[in-house]
Amino acid sequence: MTAYEEGGSVEQFQVVVIGGGVGGLTLALRLAQQNTKVLVIEKDKNPGKIYKGELLQPKSLLHFREMGIDHRIVKTSHPLPTIHTYEMKEAADGTVEESMYIPLHYDRLPVTFPEARMIPHEKLKNIILEEAVKHDSFHYWNPAAFQKFTSMDSKVKQFNRAMVKKEGEEIEIQADFFVGAEGRSSLMRKAMEQQLVTTQYNHHFLTVTFPRPENYTEARMYASHKSFIGLFPLPDNEVRCVLLIKPGDYNRMKKEGLHTFYDPIIQFEPELKDCVTQIESWKKIQLMIPIRHNIHEYVQGNAAIIGDAAHAVHPMAGEGMNLAIQDGAILGDLLNWMFETNNLEPKHLRMFEKVRKKRADRLSLLSHFSALGYAWSFKWYQWGRMFALKRFERHPILHYKHMLNISGVGWWMYTPMDAARFLGPSSMYMRSRFKKRSQKAVFTDQDDYPWRKKRQSSEED
Ligand SMILES: Cc1cc2nc3c(=O)[nH]c(=O)nc-3n(C[C@H](O)[C@H](O)[C@H](O)COP(=O)(O)OP(=O)(O)OC[C@H]3O[C@@H](n4cnc5c(N)ncnc54)[C@H](O)[C@@H]3O)c2cc1C
Incomplete structure (x- = not known):
């Protein structure tokens, strides 16, 4: 029996999401669309005044298309x-x-x-929230702040109950799964005892x-x-x-x-x-002030962290907000699958980490290298950058690889062969092989949602 099914005097949810930023809201919308009872706890009553990410990469748009809200986002963006x-x-x-x-x-x-699309950050959050509140399974406590876990089995890292402060009152809640989506300062990350590896610029x-x-x-x-x-x-x-x-x-x-x-x-x-x-x-x-941080694990027991809580990236390549959205979309699909198929053992959460950590680490590194390109104010440094950029731009494979990788739509590994492409003539490639290889590098549903295959094969059995 799940914590949610047990009932009792404490408020029960299937999933509790701490933080109603762009990552937390995307996750909650995906859950609510499949009737998973989700609570989002957001501490800030009013829309954030600070500028945050506004550039949507193509992969994030594809996720919003899966959720049926792409038309609203396209209408509101540039x-x-x-x-x-x-x-x-x-x-x-x-x-x-x-x-x-x-x-x-x-x-x-x-x-x-x-294409990429520019959209004011708070407008994007509003669209996601407006869509989420259409579902009875979506619950939104705002303003309310997650404070601490009140019951947990630290041996197996099973988080059972949490304390939330809402309208001056302390309320205890219970959930099958907890997700930390609180941005850079994450209490969930602390509870998971994850050490940050930080880069400053x-x-x-x-x-x-x-x-x-x-x-x-x-x-x-x-x-x-x-x-x-x-x-x-x-x-x-x-x-x-x-x-x-x-x-x-x-x-x-x-x-x-x-x-x-x-x-x-x-x-x-x-x-x-x-x-x-x-x-x-x-x-x-x-x-x-740009900062980059990474952690080793996104999942522990029945808890996971997404977005900036898990990985802050340098803003040069416009990835931070997109990583949060993509984490939310993919974790949401996994949790829906877990509830639909009654596969509720926390070990299944690891599949989220398997899909997302490698991608987030790669984009974090790509953003880091993009930042280094502009980090020193010397003429010779600019000449080096110009040489590299021009080589990347004029070779069809290098150009495609770069755009594919930053778009989040796929990943095409950089190889020693790229060094030859970098230095050689731009005509040095086979068009037919390029087409085949370039399509293979685009992520498929299988890559994004490997658990769906498990569903198909168990249905076939
Ligand atoms: C100044 C700045 C500029 C940026 N510029 C860009 C850019 O140009 N391009 C880009 O792609 N990215 C940019 N980013 C990064 C991007 O905004 C983030 O990567 C993205 O917002 C992360 O989303 P998130 O949902 O993980 O976290 P956030 O957007 O930070 O949302 C976290 C939410 O959790 C809430 N919260 C925190 N603690 C608690 C708690 N205890 N209880 C309840 N709620 C809580 C917060 O109030 C917040 O609403 C920028 C970030 C900053 C800070």
Whole structure:
């Protein structure tokens, strides 16, 4: 008998999700859609004011399609089929000229959504929440904060009951499974006694959203030997901007005035002058300190952690929010399968870790390397980056591999052969073999949901 079926005086759920961020809500929607009784505990009453991830990778869109909410997301977001990157030559007097143009093409991917999409973070969460509350099996306590586990068998890491603070009252709850989706500071991770492996960086970012001209619809990244700026159009004629700075620059810039923020943006994108200068206060501009952390295990007993609780990644490749969504979608499918087939032994949760950990680790590393590409302000460093980027862009296999891997749609391992491709002529590849191999690298339902095969084979038996 499951804890949920046992009943009693304590409130019972099949799954309790701690944290109603984008990862927790995606998980809960997937569970509620299959009538799994789920409780989401979210401590913040009001929508978050800090900027978070807004770029949706194609794989996240595919998961939302499986959940039947892609049309709402497409309607509310801005498409980016290509990211235009420009390497700029910056003279001592601050004048800049283009040295190299490198387009990164999502539209080469053989998938339903061959594009990234920009959507305001809170709007995305609202869509998921609005869809989830349509289901009776979805329960949302907000504001309410998870505090601690009150009953657990530490030998087998079986978490039984938890204490939640809701409207000043302490309420005990019970569940068959607990999921920590509380972001970077995770009490669940602590309860699982998972040690963080952390990487820090030699740079920070300033980030802000401001108005854009209607025809400014393409994503652009500008880099010189000492500057980096990303400009990503959002719907409703807004653009999200990120500016790389050195630690300590933020305080200096604040002292010197807002022009220190406007100037680098106008320097690379003069047509945004009238837009960026509409930012009237430093309060609107957010300091973002990139960090990367990993842990060894995402699952212990009947508990799992997803999203930033399990893996924070450097934001350069736009992966953080996507990893959280993809974790939520895949863990949700597994838990539904466990309840549907009455396979409730916690050991089955390990299948989530098997599918997701390798993918998250790879994308964390890819984001880390992307960050290193912009980490030092030397001219020779920029020349090296330009050489590498151009080689990646012009070779069809290398370009495809990169876009496939960052999109989350598949994984095509980098091999020693890539070194030859990197250095050799771009015509050095066989079109027919490329087509076959490139399709094989796309994740199938079998790769995403291996437990479904178990269902099929047990039905066949
Ligand atoms: C400043 C910043 C900028 C970022 N920029 C980008 C970007 O440009 N691109 C990108 O892809 N990613 C970016 N990210 C990362 C991205 O936002 C995260 O990876 C993503 O939001 C992770 O989702 P999540 O659901 O795991 O966690 P979160 O979004 O952090 O959600 C966790 C939720 O849990 C709640 N919570 C925490 N503790 C408790 C508790 N004890 N009880 C109840 N509720 C609790 C919190 O209130 C929060 O709502 C950024 C992150 C930050 C912080």
